[in-house]
Amino acid sequence: MPKRYVFFTALSYAYPIYRPLQEAIRARGDEVAWFLEGECPDLLKPDEIRLHTINDVIEYNPLAIFACGNIIYHFLPGIKVSVFHGYPIGKRGEKSSATDDHFSIRGWFDMYCTQGPSSTEYFKQLEAKHQFFKVYQTGWAKVDDYFSSYKKENDVPTILYATTFSKGITSAPVLVDTISRLVKEKKWNWRLTFHPKLNDQALLNRYRALADEYSNVTFVDNVRLEDFQQSDVMLCDSSSIILEFMMMNKPVVTYRNTNPGQHLLNVTEVSEVENAIETALTRPASLMKEVNDFAHYHEAYRDGHNCERILDAVDDFNSNYKGKIKAKPLNLWRKFRLRNKLKYWK
Structure with a gap:
């Protein structure tokens, strides 16, 4: 059976981040669908599958669901994977990783796929501190195509x-x-x-x-x-x-x-x-x-294989860590706010 994945899509900048990953998924003979949140513009191509409702995602039952923003719905199925929407360059003048929003841990994700030393080093410290997620240095999905002629x-x-x-x-x-x-x-x-x-x-x-x-x-x-x-x-x-x-x-x-x-x-x-x-x-x-x-x-890698590393990391987490590491925090108030936003109570 082919593996299934979902792209949790909140803003238009997600499309060029996910599409190289989609290509890598399809090259492996696996399947992927898109879930567009709220006001996200529909820029999907004819051959791209859209899941329109939460129930559609649940029925699709993906192995993993990717997010390039800060939030993902906890009640969706699959391993929750953060693939980021940019690099930690201290846009707001942060002088340390501890104050950079790029490194905020909100308790939603099982995995973080970091881009290079600037993000991996501090995320590894956070992994050791919190113990409810794993960190993999994979490189950023978006840039695989940058190194083509x-x-x-x-x-x-x-x-x-x-x-x-x-x-x-x-x-x-x-x-x-x-x-x-x-x-x-x-x-x-x-x-x-x-x-x-x-x-x-x-x-x-x-x-x-x-x-x-x-x-x-x-x-x-x-x-x-x-x-x-x-x-x-x-x-x-x-x-x-x-x-x-x-x-x-x-x-x-x-x-x-x-x-x-x-x-x-x-x-x-x-x-x-x-x-x-x-x-x-x-x-x-x-x-x-x-x-x-x-x-x-x-950005640690310039070989065009970041997306493959991300998929390999998901497989590793699924085989070696899923259900075996510390449980994510309850986050009851945050979870209530997300459900209330969607009026989804199942």
Whole structure:
């Protein structure tokens, strides 16, 4: 009998995380279905199976259910596996793992599939402390496809602008005028993408208007691998998407990054953005070494087999630890709130 898996999908950023994993599952002759939570947009392809209700998931009875967010419904069947939606880069200025939300243990998961030393080391400490989950360093599912060969479409420099949604950190309101000017003045192509939680529609419309008016601007609703591949430099603030771009050995310019370092060309004034991009396009050797070192610290593997390691980890947990380690905490109040949210009491 083929093994079955479910993707617990809450936001649009989950699609590029899960799809390489889906490919690996299918390559093994196994099956996978998607459960879309709440307001998550339906971006499924015709050959992708959707489970519409909690009862559908229960009837499907997966071996494991994957989540790339912080929450998963405890009453769903299967091993609960966290595969993360980004890297622990201290977006909010955290100076230690103990204060980084990436490492919050809420009592929902049986397994954490960590990406590299930056996440594995502290999660292993948490595993020893709590004892109700296991940690496997597998690499991140999303990046398997990043290391395939590609050819850039043209020689025109392309800037990918990506921003976080966090209030007080996002650069979107601050840089809109600067980007608008550079679109008109520089012979660069632009790709503009925004976190799905950024909900300032008036601001987003200003950026969309640039794509409507200028042929060198593309507005990207959901950033794709192609957008990374076809871009030469990223302009950002403090989003974890920075690291994804760096794994392709490309430089990043940031505006007021909360954890600046030698791997970034960080600026603190809008007037410095243009020169920083010009510098990044020259790919200084010292900068690119820092970029490479930073990427390796956060992502352990670049062999395109992270998804296979995740599935192997699920098999190992199922064979050696399921039902044999300490039980997860009761979490009665949290469980009540989740059930009440769904009005599901079975």
